[in-house]
Amino acid sequence: xxxxxxxxxxxxxxxxxxxxxxxxxxxxxxxxxxxxxxxxxxxxxxxxxxxxxxxxxxxxxxxxxxxxxxxxxxxxxxxxxxxxxxxxxxxxxxxxxxxxxxxxxxxxxxxxxxxxxxxxxxxxxxxxxxxxxxxxxxxxxxxxxxxxxxxxxxxxxxxxxxxxxxxxxxxxxxxxxxxxxxxxxxxxxxxxxxxxxxxxxxxxxxxxxxxxxxxxxxxxxxxxxxxxxxxxxxxxxxxxxxxxxxxxxxxxxxxxxxxxxxxxxxxxxxxxxxxxxxxxxxxxxxxxxxxxxxxxxxxxxxxxxxxxxxxxxxxxxxxxxxxxxxxxxxxxxxxxxxxxxxxxxxxxxxxxxxxxxxxxxxxxxxxxxxxxxxxxxxxxxxxxxxxxxxxxxxxxxxxxxxxxxxxxxxxxxxxxxxxxxxxxxxxxxxxxxxxxxxxxxxxxxxxxxxxxxxxxxxxxxxxxxxxxxxxxxxxxxxxxxxxxxxxxxxxxxxxxxxxxxxxxxxxxxxxxxxxxxxxxxxxxxxxxxxxxxxxxxxxxxxxxxxxxxxxxxxxxxxxxxxxxxxxxxxxxxxxxxxxxxxxxxxxxxxxxxxxxxxxxxxxxxxxxxxxxxxxxxxxxxxxxxxxxxxxxxxxxxxxxxxxxxxxxxxxxxxxxxxxxxxxxxxxxxxxxxxxxxx
Amino acid sequence: xxxxxxxxxxxxxxxxxxxxxxxxxxxxxxxxxxxxxxxxxxxxxxxxxxxxxxxxxxxxxxxxxxxxxxxxxxxxxxxxxxx
Numbered sequence: 001x002x003x004x005x006x007x008x009x010x011x012x013x014x015x016x017x018x019x020x021x022x023x024x025x026x027x028x029x030x031x032x033x034x035x036x037x038x039x040x041x042x043x044x045x046x047x048x049x050x051x052x053x054x055x056x057x058x059x060x061x062x063x064x065x066x067x068x069x070x071x072x073x074x075x076x077x078x079x080x081x082x083x084x085x086x087x088x089x090x091x092x093x094x095x096x097x098x099x100x101x102x103x104x105x106x107x108x109x110x111x112x113x114x115x116x117x118x119x120x121x122x123x124x125x126x127x128x129x130x131x132x133x134x135x136x137x138x139x140x141x142x143x144x145x146x147x148x149x150x151x152x153x154x155x156x157x158x159x160x161x162x163x164x165x166x167x168x169x170x171x172x173x174x175x176x177x178x179x180x181x182x183x184x185x186x187x188x189x190x191x192x193x194x195x196x197x198x199x200x201x202x203x204x205x206x207x208x209x210x211x212x213x214x215x216x217x218x219x220x221x222x223x224x225x226x227x228x229x230x231x232x233x234x235x236x237x238x239x240x241x242x243x244x245x246x247x248x249x250x251x252x253x254x255x256x257x258x259x260x261x262x263x264x265x266x267x268x269x270x271x272x273x274x275x276x277x278x279x280x281x282x283x284x285x286x287x288x289x290x291x292x293x294x295x296x297x298x299x300x301x302x303x304x305x306x307x308x309x310x311x312x313x314x315x316x317x318x319x320x321x322x323x324x325x326x327x328x329x330x331x332x333x334x335x336x337x338x339x340x341x342x343x344x345x346x347x348x349x350x351x352x353x354x355x356x357x358x359x360x361x362x363x364x365x366x367x368x369x370x371x372x373x374x375x376x377x378x379x380x381x382x383x384x385x386x387x388x389x390x391x392x393x394x395x396x397x398x399x400x401x402x403x404x405x406x407x408x409x410x411x412x413x414x415x416x417x418x419x420x421x422x423x424x425x426x427x428x429x430x431x432x433x434x435x436x437x438x439x440x441x442x443x444x445x446x447x448x449x450x451x452x453x454x455x456x457x458x459x460x461x462x463x464x465x466x467x468x469x470x471x472x473x474x475x476x477x478x479x480x481x482x483x484x485x486x487x488x489x490x491x492x493x494x495x496x497x498x499x500x501x502x503x504x505x506x507x508x509x510x511x512x513x514x515x516x517x518x519x520x521x522x523x524x525x526x527x528x529x530x531x532x533x534x535x536x537x538x539x540x541x542x543x544x545x546x547x548x549x550x551x552x553x554x555x556x557x558x559x560x561x562x563x564x565x566x567x568x569x570x571x572x573x574x575x576x577x578x579x580x581x582x583x584x585x586x587x588x589x590x591x592x593x594x595x596x597x598x599x600x601x602x603x604x605x606x607x608x609x610x611x612x613x614x615x616x617x618x619x620x621x622x623x624x625x626x627x628x629x630x631x632x633x634x635x636x637x638x639x640x641x642x643x644x645x646x647x648x649x650x651x652x653x654x655x656x657x658x659x660x661x662x663x664x665x666x667x668x669x670x671x672x673x674x675x676x677x678x
Numbered sequence: 679x680x681x682x683x684x685x686x687x688x689x690x691x692x693x694x695x696x697x698x699x700x701x702x703x704x705x706x707x708x709x710x711x712x713x714x715x716x717x718x719x720x721x722x723x724x725x726x727x728x729x730x731x732x733x734x735x736x737x738x739x740x741x742x743x744x745x746x747x748x749x750x751x752x753x754x755x756x757x758x759x760x761x
Contacts, residue, residue, distance in 0.1 A: 101715060232705065276726075277729045382746075485746045487744035489744075
């Protein structure tokens with residue numbers, strides 16, 4: 001492609017929590033393709049910018065501490081750097097001024113792989129504030145690279161960085177900084193002679209990495225038994241790390257001077273409470289409560305506006321378009337279907353925004369610390385708490401965020417149980433049903449409705465824990481489980497950037513769900529507008545009453561299956577359509593009840609409340625409502641989640657087991673609930 | 679070797695210590711421990727521990743890095759008190 005040839009490709013690399021995403025955001029302020037979740041890069045994503053009439057593509061890789069991967073997200077990183085670097089013009093390596101030592105390990109490995117590097121020393125102001133002086137000229141000399149000091153948060157140094165990139169000040173260092181140990185030297189030499197690869201360190205990395213670094217087989221064929229004996233990957237990796245740190249210590253002592261007793265005051269003070277044996281948990285619970293409170297109370301206002309707006313628009317269209325089927329399709333089908341979903345955008349947005357802020361501030365690592373011991377009896381890792389909590393927004397990014405769980409079994413269990421967490425797509429369903437079946441009363445100033453919703457969240461969480469406990473006994477253990485995790489200093493979150501990310505996600509939700517609902521609305525409308533004719537001359541009647549439409553006919557044929565759960569045919573249709581995505585249930589219901597247009601001014605929820613079965617019973621009785629909610633709590637009803645589970649587990653078997661297991665559980669549980677409460 | 683050396687998992691909290699070596703004959707120690715900079719001769723202090731013998735919260739090194747480490751991982755590290 002000519003297009004990419006003119007565009008220069010640069011890659012951002014660095015440890016986790018060094019402000020890489022901030023630099024990325026500052027650099028590529030246009031056309032970002034973000035595939036990331038709550039503040040952290042999970043997959044490589046790219047953006048672009050132009051500087052002095054030149055186009056640049058920036059690829060942001062997940063953070064890592066070394067070239068040898070320990071988890072799935074680090075594997076993405078290592079694979080990229082060892083396999084796909086042919087057409088990049090350079091690596092921008094981000095060092096955080098407060099943890100240079102740790103950052104130099106990976107920098108040296110990347111330099112030794114023969115990649116051209118430019119170093120960014122980020123958060124330089126933070127170091128200065130703590131009385132740390134860094135001799136940048138000396139650092140450039142010892143690192144054999146250009147070093148650009150930046151403070152990405154205030155945008156200082158970013159122009160310099162763009163200039164250095166455009167003038168191509170990437171440097172490939174001439175000598176290798178790690179001397180291959182004498183015992184392995186011969187093997188590496190032998191392979192060098194028979195291979196097109198000319199970089200001895202690259203061969204070394206393939207030899208001493210146990211799993212991911214590719215092309216292993218062709219090299220391993222060249223080894224004899226004695227060679228293999230002296231290649232114990234783990235021992236050699238350790239040896240490399242220790243030797244490299246010896247050199248790094250020298251660099252540090254020659255370039256950095258600091259006051260003897262600097263302290264991380266903010267982090268010290270906050271952690272006295274936030275990781276406290278008792279108060280730490282109290283604060284975590286309070287934060288969660290606060291977020292949920294905001295989700296319901298703050299979102300109520302925009303939701304009301306959207307609701308009235310939808311009704312207005314729908315009536316406006318109904319009045320101003322010529323009467324007929326198209327009018328009915330647009331005003332009753334499409335507008336009310338899509339309006340039924342947009343109304344939940346504020347709730348989802350608020351939830352996501354708070355989760356982004358928590359992640360961004362460094363607090364999530366503390367939650368992992370607090371929860372690790374409590375989650376382990378269930379076969380989960382402390383790191384599982386991040387997917388579980390972000391699962392309350394959406395299971396898809398949550399499942400992707402399991403990539404940093406090193407242990408395969410713990411990661412699989414986390415993936416399998418995360419969809420039990422109450423995601424924001426279930427919120428519309430719960431909200432509408434709770435609105436129908438729970439009285440508007442208060443106990444100690446707390447509304448029954450809020451309590452009912454809290455109970456649904458707890459049900460999801462409890463089910464996730466119980467299922468992981470069962471899965472733990474069932475899945476064979478692979479590898480050792482461990483938790484070695486950086487606890488970053490607290491940072492002021494990037495309110496603006498997180499807001500932008502949130503808007504993107506919410507827009508994605510609206511358009512994604514909107515498309516499905518658009519199609520579903522049309523299908524539903526078509527099948528409800530037409531019906532079998534009672535007149536013998538025509539086969540098909542138009543503009544029939546809903547109860548006599550094809551849709552009703554199809555819905556009613558489902559009744560033997562859904563009747564024991566207490567559902568009528570409309571709910572059956574709703575549940576069927578929501579296998580595309582849960583929130584479609586509400587869109588379908590809105591469409592169905594709007595179509596039954598005896599009172600167009602009335603809100604859909606009022607129509608649902610008034611609806612009765614032929615025998616005079618309420619359609620949405622307490623037992624039915626409860627049964628619907630339980631069904632939605634357990635059923636695997638989201639095609640996108642299924643797709644992401646397949647991708648992340650690389651196993652159809654687990655995906656199918658999960659889908660069948662969850663939906664089966666949903667059916668049985670709803671059956672019990674309805675039969676007990678009816 | 680110093681007679682007061684202890685496993686990091688048994689090391690007293692809020693006391694300055696220094697890492698002596700690893701106990702890792704069967705190579706079960708996660709390499710991340712070393713990669714993150716918990717190297718021999720590094721000074722550290724255990725600041726907190728999560729309840730029920732949960733992870734340790736350790737501050738270490740000249741850059742005051744903070745790390746969370748499980749009790750089990752701390753077994754691999756042998757340390758002594760700073761005099």
